[in-house]
Structure formats: structure tokens, C-alpha cells
Amino acid sequence: MAGVAAAIPRAASDDVMMLRHLPLSGKGFWLSLVALAAGASALLYGFLLQVLHGHAVTGQGSHGAIWGIVVANIVNFIGISHVGIAISAVVRILRLERYRQLARLAEFVTLAAITTAVLNIGMDVGRPERFIFNVVWYGRYHAPFVWSCTVITTYVVGSSVYLYLAMRRDLWVCSAKAPVRRGFFRVMSLGYTDTPASRARHNRVVWWLAVIILPIMVSVHSVYGYIFGLQAGRPGWYNPFQAPYFVLGAIVSGFSAVIIVLAVLRKAFHWEAIFHPRMFKGLGIFLGFVTLLYMYFLFSEWLTGSYASPEGERVVFRDLLAGRFSLITWSAVIAGMLFPFALLFVQGVNPRMCSIPLTVLAALLINVGLWTTRALIVVPSFYHPLLPWDVAPYTPAFSEWCIVVGSFFLFALLLLVMVKMLPVLELPEDHEGAGDGWAPAMPFWKQASVGGSAMAGMVLIGVGVANSTRPEFFHPPAIWLSGILLLLSVPFQICVLPERARRRVLRQAHGVLSSSQDVVVGVQSRLAFARQARVGRYLTSASSRAIKAPVLKSPVLGNRPYDKLRAS
């Protein structure tokens, strides 16, 4: 924990510094909000064009590019969404204290990117109004799209729970220290009480969530690889390599996105003291390493595709490397991968060259390069169908560019909203070694609720999977998705359900009752409770209803104080 002490400044003025991003004021904020909202409206405009005039406004066609740059954009944003949680989970699991303050920001990047990606999917499909309902209700277990729906839902819900639980203490701190919106933070912290026990419980739960989320994050992008890699009738796509290739691409573009976002916020809120240049150097070195690995994967794919592969494959790769796409391909590789890699490498080996602008430049180039590479995965295959059909050349149309450019604006807008609404930095803890303690055992009813949800969740998943061959009757994806939601509610329940408040209420009520025997039990106890609890009373009010419930003769509940009352 010495690392925490070094990383997190302790002075009272630091709270002001760490929370100064919260007030919705300043010319810069309003200007950027208006600019980003205007840019994001392009997304809506492109979508409206498609709704009003049909997908014929795009450059795509059945004998042409069946999928276009919007699909490349989806892959790009799904990729970016990965890394947020990956960074955060790795920081937590491996206890990388130096990057601790980066975790929350990276989680915001995840949520903003995945929202944008799902919106993009909805805008690319022909019938957006049926899209989500039909996939959940009529989903077929053998379709990669249903796998992707399942893992994305798991990922979105899981990372939201993770983000919330990791942030809950900071929300509570904000309800006392934030310059603005203290009521909002009090509501958001859902009755958190800052005791060593609850801190320990949160830390443990979040650690386990991090362990669970890492494989889910790998699965999300693997599934995107499978959407392409399992198509035997598509030259250039059919490739067992596709899943790891996509995961690596996600790591590359996600890291570059996080570096860019980090640099912008550091500048905007003057957080130079928190995000040390050392952090950029570390991120840059890792980004350079994965970029190198990506180029190696790319080389391996191109060699396999163009050496002695079947004619159908070879024409695609010839087109990519020396044909009509060669200019785009080579500029993406040279300007978007080789050059930034060189930049990062030089910075890594020579400390005097190390600078944040250079790292950010490299990250920007890599992001553009990776986006282009995604488009080059999607489009060229359509130019060479296996049968010699005439193919209409694909030029991305205005509506598609609207969606792509608007997506980047929307991504930034969502990030801006989250950064302004929620605490970005992990606020310092008052106690030394906080969170190392053990949480006490949960009360029985809470164990029952948590265990019941976990059991019910697993049973639902089992029922869904077991009936996956009878989709018209059982609607299995709906069943297993609700199971997954129940399972993911378990960490939330463990942390958020109150446990101390009830016992205190009972003791209080008992005291009141023993002094005057003729009071109405329910009302009196509720009043006592209202005096007692300061935060989150709406959540715990359920326990006062439990008090009014008839007493059960059970060994666990037998020692309730009302037993005496009822007996008398």
C-alpha cells in the first residue's frame, strides 16, 4: 500500500483538484459540448437518411459490397471498448499502483465505445425496430450473431456493475465533498457507508469481477472474429486465425484510444500531477509492442493468403497488396503502423526523446491505421465472389461517412458526459491500509438472496442452453440472457444490499417498545429507522416492511425482539 501513498496526494486541496472536473461550467466545456453534440447529430442524420430513403443511399449492393465501412466502424468501436475494462482489470488484479488512476477513465472509454458500437449495429441492419427483440426472442444458438449478442450483453452489464462498484466509495465521498450536485451523488451511492468492512467487501467483489471480466472481454472480440472467420464462402475471411487477430487488433486500437483520451483530459483539467509522463511512457511501450505483434499477424496472414492459396483467396490478397486497394493498404501499414511503431520504439529506448505529444501522435496514427485495416478486412472480399459475378465497385456514400464520423463524435460526447457527471479519479482514503480487512459474514437473508440469485441464474442459463435446439417454443437466448443478468446481479447485491441497518433498527425499536408497551409496532419502528439512517433510506425501507411481517418460528429468526411482545 506504500504505492498508493506515493501515487495519491493527500492534502485537502487535492480533493478540490481531483473533483474540479465536476461543475458544469466554463466556456471550454459548453463549447465542446455543443461541438460534440453537433458532430454526433451527423450519426442521427446518416441513420435518418437510411430510414427515409432505404439502404440504397449507402454505397453498398448485393452484387457489390454487402457490408461497408459501417461494419468496419462497428469492429473498431467494439475493439476500443475492450481495452478499457482490460486495463482496469489488469491494474486491479496485478496491483499496478502506478496506473491505478487510469482505471476509471479506461472503464468510461469502454462504456462509451460499446454504446456507440451497438448503435452502429442497429443502424447497419435493415430493420432496426425488430433487431434487438428478434435476436433475443428468436435467437438461434448456432448463429455467431447470437453469440455476439450474448457476450456483448454480458460485457455491458458486467462492466457497468464493475464500474459502479469500483466507483461507489468515490460517489459517497463526492456526496460530501463535491463542489456541485451532492444530492445526485448521495442518491448514486445507494446508501454506502464507509466502514473498513464495506471497503473490504467492495474490494474483494471488484477483484473477483475483474477476474471474471477478463475472459469475457476476450470472448467479445473473438466472436467478432468468428463472424468473419467462419464464412467458408467468403475468400479472404475464412481463417482460423481471425479470432486472436481481432482480439489483438482490439488491444491495439483500444490502447491508442485510451492514450488519446487520457492526454486530452490531462490537459483539460490540469491533472499533470496525477498522470505522470512515466505513465504515458509505459502505455506507449506496450502500444508499440502490440502494434509490432499486429504487424507480425498481418504479415503472416498476407503470406498465407498470397503464397499458394486457392485462386479464390489469392485474388483477394493480390488486390489488397498490389491491386486496387494497395495504396490504402500500404499507407495504412506504413503511416498507421510502421511509422508510429518507430516513434514509440525510439521513445522507449531513448528517455530523452520521450514526450507526451509524440506518444499521442503515434496513438492517433495507429487508431486511423487500424480503422483502415478493419475496412480492408471487410470490403475487398466482396470484390471477388467465388462465382464470377459482375461486381459494382464500392464507394462509401455520404450517409455512411455521416455514421462513421458521427460515431466518433458520439463516443467523445458520451465520454464528456460521463466525465462531467461522475468522479474520474479514485479519491484518497483516510485510513492507512484500508481495504485489507475482512468483511463480516453476511446475514442469513442476504446470503439467501445472493445465493438464490446465483442458483437461479445458473439454472436459467442451464435451461436456456439445454433447450437451445427448440427456439420457437423456449426462446432460449431470452432465458439464458436473464440468467446471465441474474448472475451479474450477485456482486451488485453483495455490495449494495444493506445489512447493518436492519439490526440497528430492531435494537432501537426494541428499546422504544420496552419503555412503552402500547405503541403500534410498524409505525414506531419506521420512525425510529427514519431517525437512524442518514443515507439510502429508500433502499432499506424494505426492512421495516419485514418487521411488520408475521414472525416465523425458526431458529434463525427466533431471537427477534417482537417474539416477546407477541407472547405478552
Next chain:
Amino acid sequence: MSRTSSRRAFLGALVGAAGVAVEEAAAVERSGPPRRHKWGMVIDLDRCTGCQACAVACRAENNIPIAGATNTEKGRSIFWMNLLATSEGTYPDLRQQFFPTPCNHCEDPPCIKVCPVGATSQSEDGITQQIPDRCIGCRLCEVSCPYTRRYFNWSEPSWPVAWREHLNPDVAPRPHGVIEKCLFCHHRIRAAKARSRAEGRILVDADVRRLPACAQTCPAEAIVFGDLNDPDSEVRRLAESPRAFRLLEELGTHPKVFYLRDAKWQE
């Protein structure tokens, strides 16, 4: 079998009239369940003149909308039946071959596997069906079809007013944003089945030989339709001929559309 039969006979002797019914059931059991159809098509390329009458008839029969010049140029026109033009050899020895290409109704179709919502499925008779009302328009099936025999509705379908009265009432038009494809004129197959049932006989090869609009229209009689499970059908006989081949057989999709050609294919 004999033990079962003897037991049945014993039971029949016991219960009299009811036993007769049991005997009849046993007789049906011996002859096996009624044979399923497996619709297939044979297209004789040596007869085909490339006149495209099949494609035109298909458009008229199945209410396929008119795409217009721009959309056709961008590859957005819909063809359930289309002519794939291929050329063999180089200039002086150039030969052209037209392949009329309906949906191949593969026995192992890649499109059904990838459909997330079950909008496409295989009927009992082996037809790869499409439910436009359920389709979400993700175009995964179109992407996965190695033959490019599935078409997306890139815009709302429209016909000139004067043409609307010529639309086929048996086939519903499809809206914007869904996939459509050749269905082997399944509405005609259903009508033929209903007719034969009304006449109290089973469907025979002569009922279906020229059933789909393309086969009916082909002036060269190059297209033959029928039941591949019927050992006596013409389509079965032709599909087993040494001239028969299928498109992209190496993919293992097992198409049910066969092509006949004498000359060896040289690319």
C-alpha cells in the same frame, strides 16, 4: 418384427374389430412412412440459349420490384433467377456460357447456420425458406452465401401504377430492409399438392416437371424440376447422368440444382 406381429395378431384375435385396425397400422409400418419430397432442379446448359426468359418470368411471378438504373448499376437489383455469364478461353477461341442460377437450395446451407433469428430455415421438402417478417436485415446470410443467391431490399419496393394490377396475388411483396430469395415457386408447389389431394391421388412427376415459373417459361425446355427422392422422376434420372455437375461442389454445401453439360469446363 415377427414377434411384434404375432403379438399384434394375438391381440387382434382377442379384441376382434379393434384388432383389424391394429393390423392395418402394422401394414403401414411395414411399408414405411410416406416418402418425403426433395425438390431439385436440373438445368441443361447445352440446351440453354441464354435468352433470360427464366429470369423475366421469375420477376413477374414473384413480384420482384424494379430497381431502376442507378440501383442496378450499384448492384442493388434483385434477381431470384439470374444469368451468370462466364467466358472460356481467350479472344480468338472465346466461348461464352450462361448459367441460369436460382437458389441452389443446398442440403447443408451456410446461410441457415448464420441467421441469428431463424428467419431462414429448411422446409421438410428441402426448400431453403425465408420469412421476411422475421428478418432483421443483418445481411449475414447474404454474406455467407457462396453463390450470392440472396438479395437484400435496399429500398422500399415500388412499381409503376399501371403495373400494379399485374402483381401476383399469390406472392407477398417484401418491404425495405429484409432479405429475399428464390423459393422454388413454393406457392405453386402448394397449389399442386392441394390439387392432387383434392383429386385423391399422390403428386406425380408430370405434375411438377415444369412447375416453377422459370421451368415453365424456358423455350428450350432446358430446366426440369422434380423430386430427387423419386427414383422414377426425370430430374433424378438427369441428376445422375454423367453430364451432371453442381456449382462450387468443393465447398460441401450439396446444392440441389444440377447443371448438365457435355463439354468439359475449361477456365
